[in-house]
Amino acid sequence: MGTSHMDGQPGASLPAAVHHFFSQKSWIEGKATDQLSQIATLPEVEAIAAFPDLHPGKFGPVGCAVLSKRLYPHLIGNDIGCGMSLFALRLEARKLRLDKAAEKLRDLEGPWNGDANSRLTEIGLSRSLHPAALGTIGGGNHFCELQVVDDVAENEQTSDLRKGQLVLLVHSGSRSLGPEVFDTVQAYDHGLEQNSALATQYLEQHAQAVVWASLNRRIIAERAAHALKSDIVPIADVPHNLAERYRDCLLHRKGAARADLGLTPLAGSRNTLSYVVRPTGRHPGSLLSLAHGSGRKYDRSSMTGRAGKTKSDREALKRNASGGFIICEDRQLLIEEAPQAYKSSQHVLDELVSFGLVTRVASLKPLLTYKKSSQDIRDRKRHKVRDENRRRRSW
Numbered sequence: 001m002g003t004s005h006m007d008g009q010p011g012a013s014l015p016a017a018v019h020h021f022f023s024q025k026s027w028i029e030g031k032a033t034d035q036l037s038q039i040a041t042l043p044e045v046e047a048i049a050a051f052p053d054l055h056p057g058k059f060g061p062v063g064c065a066v067l068s069k070r071l072y073p074h075l076i077g078n079d080i081g082c083g084m085s086l087f088a089l090r091l092e093a094r095k096l097r098l099d100k101a102a103e104k105l106r107d108l109e110g111p112w113n114g115d116a117n118s119r120l121t122e123i124g125l126s127r128s129l130h131p132a133a134l135g136t137i138g139g140g141n142h143f144c145e146l147q148v149v150d151d152v153a154e155n156e157q158t159s160d161l162r163k164g165q166l167v168l169l170v171h172s173g174s175r176s177l178g179p180e181v182f183d184t185v186q187a188y189d190h191g192l193e194q195n196s197a198l199a200t201q202y203l204e205q206h207a208q209a210v211v212w213a214s215l216n217r218r219i220i221a222e223r224a225a226h227a228l229k230s231d232i233v234p235i236a237d238v239p240h241n242l243a244e245r246y247r248d249c250l251l252h253r254k255g256a257a258r259a260d261l262g263l264t265p266l267a268g269s270r271n272t273l274s275y276v277v278r279p280t281g282r283h284p285g286s287l288l289s290l291a292h293g294s295g296r297k298y299d300r301s302s303m304t305g306r307a308g309k310t311k312s313d314r315e316a317l318k319r320n321a322s323g324g325f326i327i328c329e330d331r332q333l334l335i336e337e338a339p340q341a342y343k344s345s346q347h348v349l350d351e352l353v354s355f356g357l358v359t360r361v362a363s364l365k366p367l368l369t370y371k372k373s374s375q376d377i378r379d380r381k382r383h384k385v386r387d388e389n390r391r392r393r394s395w
Helices: 030-040 098-104 116-122 179-185 197-227 310-315 331-336 347-353 377-393
Strands: 017-018 043-055 062-068 084-087 142-151 166-172 231-238 242-244 249-254 255-260 265-266 275-278 287-291 324-329 360-370
Touching: 017 030, 030 043, 030 062, 043 166, 043 287, 043 347, 062 255, 084 265, 098 324, 098 360, 116 197, 142 197, 166 197, 166 360, 179 197, 197 231, 197 242, 231 255, 231 265, 249 255, 255 265, 265 287, 265 347, 275 347, 287 347, 310 331, 347 360
Parallel strands: 017 043, 324 360
Antiparallel strands: 043 062, 062 249, 084 166, 084 231, 142 166, 142 360, 242 249, 255 287, 265 275, 275 360
16 A cells, blocks of 8 residues: 555554455455455454455455545545446347447547536536546446346346346446546555545545546446437446445445445456346445456456467457457457456356345346547547548649
């Protein structure tokens, strides 16, 4: 965590209890468990819940929830409010042509031309709160994925979640707003007293970023649905990077989904099933949290050489096992986010079920996965067209 600032840091205490919601069958890196142990020794940390998607992160492991009387913004990171939202589409799967749908979604990452001011005002946020970034997905593991409901558990079928239903799963966060908020406290890597002026200011700005991120996912889904000529119906909206007041403490979640919002998406890789689960709320040690997805098996740097070694390998990364498309013009991102970089979503689900944390509601098969396009590539294409037009005019 570092050692730069100590805002009223109390003395050392016994390590906090760490509740592991995974078995020895789970792929958990030693570095991730080392990070858990380190967090457990931080001042005023009282309990930690770790889930089967656990993997190392920059300031601490991803896939855990941390209860503390002290605020630790580094345990949340700069993508405040990042989460997953699931929407049903009013579009019949039998009428969908994947190749045409892929072309329609290809420009999804460009600037949104909607009324950002009105949308921000509607949810009580300032019009000046990063309006230009609204409706954009971002890089890394963020995505917008068109899926079809592959299976629904008995007694769980609804009009918006039934076998054969098309859905959109959107994973994104607060874009440029989150880093701006994080910058105000980044130097305080030993945490803040939760009622200090700086902590109070951070939590207020943090709450705005969480709301902004939810709106961002909604607009991304609206853009995708508009391109596909469909309407959307919200099914779930669950953040997994945030802090909340919990009793007399603060509950930090880093890559751990809130488990008190009803139906919850559990994302797979772009080549595997995702799931919708229903939290049971039976285990207090889980800190009202769940795994948010498969979790990384290999870090980004180690994926170079593991995937996309040849041109044919890189071309293969643009399709999934069921014949669907991956829309991503950034070759390096395509490799870093290759399916083999992730753990088994089925295994993560099985572990959560075995510990009594969730029941399975539905499985979702990926059809089209949109990842961030490379701005440089788009610019080069525009410049190429511009130069070609200039040459033609000169003839």
